Amino acid sequence: MYRSNVLICGGTGCTSSHSEQIIEKMNEEIKAQGLEKEVNVIRTGCFGLCSLGPIVVVYPEGAFYSRVTVEDVPEIVSEHLLKGRIVKRLLYQETVVDDNTTKSLNETRFYAKQMRVALRNCGVINPEKIDEYIAVDGYAALGKVLTEMTPQEVIDLMLASGLRGRGGAGFPTGLKWKFAAANDADQKYACCNADEGDPGAFMDRSVLEGDPHSVLEAMAIAGYAIGASQGYIYIRAEYPIAVKRLQIAIAQAREYGLLGKNIFDSGFDFDIDIRLGAGAFVCGEETALMTSIEGKRGEPRVRPPFPAAKGLFGKPTVLNNVETYANIPQIILKGADWFRSIGTEKSPGTKVFALGGKITNTGLVEVPMGTTLREVVEDIGGGVPGGHQFKAAQTGGPSGGCIPAKLIDTPIDYDNLIAIGSMMGSGGLIVMDETTCMVDIAKFFLEFTVDESCGKCTPCRVGTKRLLEILNKITSGNGTMEDIDKMEELCYYIKENSLCGLGQTAPNPVLSTLKYYRDEYEAHVLEHRCPAGACKALTNYHIDADKCKGCTLCARNCPVGAISGAVKEAHVIDTSKCIKCGVCMEKCKFGAVVKK
Numbered sequence: 001m002y003r004s005n006v007l008i009c010g011g012t013g014c015t016s017s018h019s020e021q022i023i024e025k026m027n028e029e030i031k032a033q034g035l036e037k038e039v040n041v042i043r044t045g046c047f048g049l050c051s052l053g054p055i056v057v058v059y060p061e062g063a064f065y066s067r068v069t070v071e072d073v074p075e076i077v078s079e080h081l082l083k084g085r086i087v088k089r090l091l092y093q094e095t096v097v098d099d100n101t102t103k104s105l106n107e108t109r110f111y112a113k114q115m116r117v118a119l120r121n122c123g124v125i126n127p128e129k130i131d132e133y134i135a136v137d138g139y140a141a142l143g144k145v146l147t148e149m150t151p152q153e154v155i156d157l158m159l160a161s162g163l164r165g166r167g168g169a170g171f172p173t174g175l176k177w178k179f180a181a182a183n184d185a186d187q188k189y190a191c192c193n194a195d196e197g198d199p200g201a202f203m204d205r206s207v208l209e210g211d212p213h214s215v216l217e218a219m220a221i222a223g224y225a226i227g228a229s230q231g232y233i234y235i236r237a238e239y240p241i242a243v244k245r246l247q248i249a250i251a252q253a254r255e256y257g258l259l260g261k262n263i264f265d266s267g268f269d270f271d272i273d274i275r276l277g278a279g280a281f282v283c284g285e286e287t288a289l290m291t292s293i294e295g296k297r298g299e300p301r302v303r304p305p306f307p308a309a310k311g312l313f314g315k316p317t318v319l320n321n322v323e324t325y326a327n328i329p330q331i332i333l334k335g336a337d338w339f340r341s342i343g344t345e346k347s348p349g350t351k352v353f354a355l356g357g358k359i360t361n362t363g364l365v366e367v368p369m370g371t372t373l374r375e376v377v378e379d380i381g382g383g384v385p386g387g388h389q390f391k392a393a394q395t396g397g398p399s400g401g402c403i404p405a406k407l408i409d410t411p412i413d414y415d416n417l418i419a420i421g422s423m424m425g426s427g428g429l430i431v432m433d434e435t436t437c438m439v440d441i442a443k444f445f446l447e448f449t450v451d452e453s454c455g456k457c458t459p460c461r462v463g464t465k466r467l468l469e470i471l472n473k474i475t476s477g478n479g480t481m482e483d484i485d486k487m488e489e490l491c492y493y494i495k496e497n498s499l500c501g502l503g504q505t506a507p508n509p510v511l512s513t514l515k516y517y518r519d520e521y522e523a524h525v526l527e528h529r530c531p532a533g534a535c536k537a538l539t540n541y542h543i544d545a546d547k548c549k550g551c552t553l554c555a556r557n558c559p560v561g562a563i564s565g566a567v568k569e570a571h572v573i574d575t576s577k578c579i580k581c582g583v584c585m586e587k588c589k590f591g592a593v594v595k596k
Helices: 019-032 070-082 130-135 140-148 151-161 173-182 203-210 212-226 240-255 286-293 322-334 336-340 373-380 414-419 438-452 463-475 481-497 501-505 508-526 553-557 583-587
Strands: 004-009 039-044 056-059 063-065 096-098 189-194 230-236 260-263 268-277 317-321 350-357 363-368 390-395 401-404 428-433 541-543 593-595
Touching: 004 019, 019 039, 019 070, 056 070, 063 070, 130 212, 130 240, 140 212, 140 322, 151 173, 151 212, 151 322, 151 336, 173 212, 173 317, 189 203, 189 212, 189 286, 189 322, 203 212, 203 240, 203 322, 203 350, 212 230, 212 240, 212 268, 212 317, 212 322, 230 240, 230 286, 240 268, 268 286, 286 317, 317 322, 322 336, 350 373, 363 373, 373 390, 390 508, 401 508, 438 463, 438 508, 463 481, 463 508, 481 501, 481 508, 541 583, 553 583, 583 593
Parallel strands: 004 039, 189 230, 189 317, 230 268, 350 428
Antiparallel strands: 004 056, 056 063, 260 268, 350 363, 390 401, 390 428, 541 593
């Protein structure tokens, strides 16, 4: 029995900041101090507060150390683990009470309004040890299903829970399973979409890195419910840590008899294999994903028939994403009423968001459906940094839309977001301030969509390129009012005529910014001005002669020599030479450099 457990984040974010070296150094120092029989070092998944990584948490004190470096490890070992004195300087500031006492993480601003269901084991267990998952009721749900419930009872429970797919569309999970179960076939499949291609989204990756067994268990439950004996996890190859932990988890589950033949002596056979994606965004669409698993070019198919009738290899198939599956074991163990007690009537449960952009606390958050955008941005996210003002939040990635500041009190659920012109999507939530140009944001997502279009259908292949051409024209100062009207008309054409969800939702960022920020489009066209000062073609830097002290700092740092002036005299920027890099504004200590 260890007296202390040291939990160190082993997610991608913290690993990129040398958490693996921290783990190695921690073990070395513990051994050097003769504490290896008293202190246990555990590599976990993501704790959520990514902006403060690498994170180290020591129990039983609950000391939450943030931004730990390899050089900090000897002090943590010698002071805290050996002498029992908490290293106050390394504590996450909201957890500090005094030298030897810390506030519970659940009481801090970042965690207080969160409710971790899908993320319940991330940052809590070692994802590479199946025994730790079993110790927190892992595979108990599968055991209950196989020994106490019929397939129909499992489907009925999922229908009663109201769980909606967390991959974006929000289709009822139980209904999808019901359709697949009703189709007779000699082979059926239960698949997991772990492709997660939205810019700024890393929810599914973090679940797989921190709690892979929860997904394996849920897939086996889905297989039992619909009569499938084989599962596939389609995961992008750019997620090496998640892939590695999935491989370990599958091997362990097979060794324990939790995957394979005759699971729990029930006569039920189910196994899972991994298929790697090559980063094609379109393969997040269910039929394109299945086509890719089959070894063909990842392109969407015409529906109907839907995958529940004719999916992978032409057989009945259910496909859910990682977060959807992560909820299922808890629903089985705690019941439909428990799940429905969280969230809203039409959107029960929680939702995981990857919170990024102009926000203080970047990271993963999980909140009950119906939590307002204000609570996520201000209470959990810590607000917009640098004294700037919240301008908008973009949800749903390239398929979503922008929520303006005036709607910050909107409860976040599937129906409310669609009603205001956005969508849940997989869960990326990007915060923007007044320095963000909404026309430029629309262009950013269109550039992504054009690159990722598979090209199979003309409305998406050609239509998105035409949209991008108009946006480039507007942001370069050459647009007309007719271009805005033409662009809006084209958006609706693409939505109505594209083959799959990628094309059908591609115009959403344009339409939502036009709806709420048309004045910015008009400023670009009529005034040849970018109100946010973000579009370089429409922005010029000038020096206010009254504020300039002639310190020469701007001139000395200008990379192209566009600034001239004598010492202690007002300087001037030659706009014909200026490359609009903004270095002069960054270096000026007197606020004399302005964008116009």
